[in-house]
Amino acid sequence: MRSLVLIGHGSHLNGESASAVYRYAELIRERGLYDEVIEGYWKEDPSLRQVLKTTASTDVTVIPMFISEGYFTETVIPRELGLGHQGPVPPGGVARVLGGRTVRYTLPYGVHPAMTDVIVERAREALPDFSAADTALIVLGHGTTRNENSNRVIYHNAQTLRESGQFAEVHALFLDEDPKVGTWPEVVRAARVVVVPFFASEGWHTLETIPEDMDLSGPVTVFAENPHGPQTVYYAKPVGTHRAVADVILHLAEEASGASTEDGDPDHAHTAAWATVMERARQGLRLGEVLITCQSGVFEIRHALDEGMPGHELQTLVTPEGVRDATRRDEGGHHRPVHTLRNLPRGWRAVLNEADLKRAIHYLYPAVVEETYAHTCHVLRHTPWPTTARRQTGIYAKVQKATPAQVEAVAEDVCGGCLRTRLWAGRKLPHTFFDGVPGGIPCAEACTFLVAEVREEVSGKRGGGHTHNH
Numbered sequence: 001m002r003s004l005v006l007i008g009h010g011s012h013l014n015g016e017s018a019s020a021v022y023r024y025a026e027l028i029r030e031r032g033l034y035d036e037v038i039e040g041y042w043k044e045d046p047s048l049r050q051v052l053k054t055t056a057s058t059d060v061t062v063i064p065m066f067i068s069e070g071y072f073t074e075t076v077i078p079r080e081l082g083l084g085h086q087g088p089v090p091p092g093g094v095a096r097v098l099g100g101r102t103v104r105y106t107l108p109y110g111v112h113p114a115m116t117d118v119i120v121e122r123a124r125e126a127l128p129d130f131s132a133a134d135t136a137l138i139v140l141g142h143g144t145t146r147n148e149n150s151n152r153v154i155y156h157n158a159q160t161l162r163e164s165g166q167f168a169e170v171h172a173l174f175l176d177e178d179p180k181v182g183t184w185p186e187v188v189r190a191a192r193v194v195v196v197p198f199f200a201s202e203g204w205h206t207l208e209t210i211p212e213d214m215d216l217s218g219p220v221t222v223f224a225e226n227p228h229g230p231q232t233v234y235y236a237k238p239v240g241t242h243r244a245v246a247d248v249i250l251h252l253a254e255e256a257s258g259a260s261t262e263d264g265d266p267d268h269a270h271t272a273a274w275a276t277v278m279e280r281a282r283q284g285l286r287l288g289e290v291l292i293t294c295q296s297g298v299f300e301i302r303h304a305l306d307e308g309m310p311g312h313e314l315q316t317l318v319t320p321e322g323v324r325d326a327t328r329r330d331e332g333g334h335h336r337p338v339h340t341l342r343n344l345p346r347g348w349r350a351v352l353n354e355a356d357l358k359r360a361i362h363y364l365y366p367a368v369v370e371e372t373y374a375h376t377c378h379v380l381r382h383t384p385w386p387t388t389a390r391r392q393t394g395i396y397a398k399v400q401k402a403t404p405a406q407v408e409a410v411a412e413d414v415c416g417g418c419l420r421t422r423l424w425a426g427r428k429l430p431h432t433f434f435d436g437v438p439g440g441i442p443c444a445e446a447c448t449f450l451v452a453e454v455r456e457e458v459s460g461k462r463g464g465g466h467t468h469n470h
């Protein structure tokens with residue numbers, strides 16, 4: 001058995017950043033090369049701290065879904081996964097045995113050499129007949145002063161493409177550092193210019209900042225009076241959303257696994273946890289806010305408050321992804337970064353087979369089955385607040401200054417709306433959903449949502465009594 005884990009940044013505020021990772025997970029799942037493909041996030045469920053627990057096998061490859069190396073890929077992700085590695089990741093990745101699993105952590109997909117071909121593909125889409133005679137290529141990066149690594153990948157790709165001789169000129173330009181993108185009319189001489197943004201996704205930068213800085217009016221813009229004569233600019237889509245990125249991810253995973261690796265064994269605790277849930281589900285199970293029932297081997301999930309509603313009055317979903325998408329927002333339309341907050345929307349039912357039920361539960365309540373089962377077996381480790389606080393770096397380091405009273409006040413407010421019970425704060429959880437208590441779910445460690453709220457409190461930005469759990 002082999003598991004592939006894709007790690008995204010995620011967001012406490014909106015669901016867009018997770019969507020790109022979902023899409024690649026689906027593309028790779030369709031290829032059937034891995035027994036499971038799951039997603040994990042820094043700021044959403046399943047969190048980096050939980051995601052390894054949700055894997056079914058003991059052979060796990062973790063790929064950071066980032067466009068360049070930097071703070072997240074070198075510091076935050078390895079730290080949160082507990083890899084015991086900090087700093088640059090070598091080309092073959094970092095391998096560790098963690099909790100009985102072999103975990104391989106790779107470079108981010110953006111630095112893989114195959115991304116050079118993705119740049120060319122994007123250029124070809126924007127200008128199918130580009131030529132070495134009259135076409136310049138601009139590889140456009142974000143660039144930043146905080147992380148010297150992020151420009152390296154841009155320069156490297158520009159150099160490789162320059163050497164390939166496919167373009168008359170190749171330039172590396174940046175939004176946030178020199179040479180800036182706005183200087184292009186002075187540095188680019190060719191009559192036709194293709195601009196390929198080396199960005200992970202379509203967003204504010206690709207839709208607004210770049211067109212503004214370059215004076216573009218659409219996919220093709222004609223400049224009649226530039227210093228080097230008339231020029232036409234062809235604006236390509238960002239590299240990160242190209243389908244071929246799925247192949248790059250698979251290359252990275254294969255390179256990290258090494259030729260001689262044997263397939264891993266199934267994880268026994270994981271298998272036991274899910275066997276128990278399935279057995280309960282067959283008899284009818286309340287888990288968190290949902291009710292799972294079974295008739296003739298077909299499972300139905302719905303919000304427990306929709307119990308007894310006629311099926312035709314509810315939206316019927318038939319795939320785990322349908323469940324994921326129907327429950328990404330609460331009824332007020334707010335993004336749900338923490339899935340165990342009691343804000344699951346009503347009005348839907350999912351009809352699923354056993355394999356799909358497992359995936360749907362994973363989307364609804366990631367890591368909840370594994371952690372609750374571990375709790376019932378007395379093997380779930382708790383991380384007290386001071387340890388979580390000490391681990392924080394960057395802008396979150398200031399949570400170390402929070403007093404116990406401040407942490408408790410914020411937790412009362414935030415966690416008060418959460419199904420989980422704070423074992424990390426010394427609370428007890430004698431009964432779980434396995435024993436018929438639907439909301440009996442442990443919280444072994446403060447989530448990043450709470451950490452962010454404590455940071456707001458320490459910064460004096462959190463209004464008294466203001467509840468953030470919509």
Ligand code: SF4
Binds near residue numbers: 338340414415
């Ligand atoms: S820290 Fe609080 S809000 Fe976050 S998962 Fe735990 S109980 Fe829920």
